Amino acid sequence: MLTLIKLPTAWGLRNASAFNLKAEALLALSGIAFEAEEALPNKGPKGKLPALKTPEGVIGDSALIHKYLVEKHGFDIDAALTPVQRADALAYQKMAEEYLYFIALYIRWVVEPEETKVFFAGIPGVLRGFVFGRLQKAVKRTLHGQGLARHSDEEIFAFGKEVIDALDARIGDGPFFFGDVIHSVDAALYPQIVNITDAPYHTAFNEYARSKPRLIAYAKRCDAQIFGGQTNGA
């Protein structure tokens, strides 16, 4: 049996972490039976989650989990895509995962860190502040190294709005990224969208994303198609 190791959720969301939701969505789409276990990122083999326990070992990283499902279990909902469609999907996916994600991360840890503390509720009182502070410092260092945190909030939100506009324009009324049929790119994109629209952050950027009815409808459609309307399921 496969076991998905994922972050504890919060705020009544199915999964409060974009990459964890992506892995859960890919597993659900694959139809392969799996169990879920909640943990903090240090339990992942690379210090991040999601991770997947398999008979061959523990795999860290949602992209490698996807690759494992394709190679070991024959899961390939993208089989019919052309090379140009694959290139298109990869570009949008990476824009969301390697750019938009960091804007959401900046908001979580730098702009509105109080909301983020909910993830540490399981840690005893004395330790909680210490662990949170240490992680916040590490995230700030990462965001400075990556370059994003060198900009003002207004500049960062403007970068984010460009991505939201691009996703809104590209997906339109969908229903999915490539029309009528769901693909892995949808399982990767919609978690990055709900990460911004459904988590309780209040910046002008989050509000801007929430003002996009087509994107909101797309995310809801993906979730319903993948999880069949189950609420907060594992």
Ligand SMILES: N[C@@H](CCC(=O)N[C@@H](CS)C(=O)NCC(=O)O)C(=O)O
């Ligand atoms: N590229 C990784 C990203 C995973 C990731 O960033 N996970 C976050 C939670 S959404 C995490 O574990 N962060 C903890 C840390 O960076 O220390 C993937 O696709 O799985």
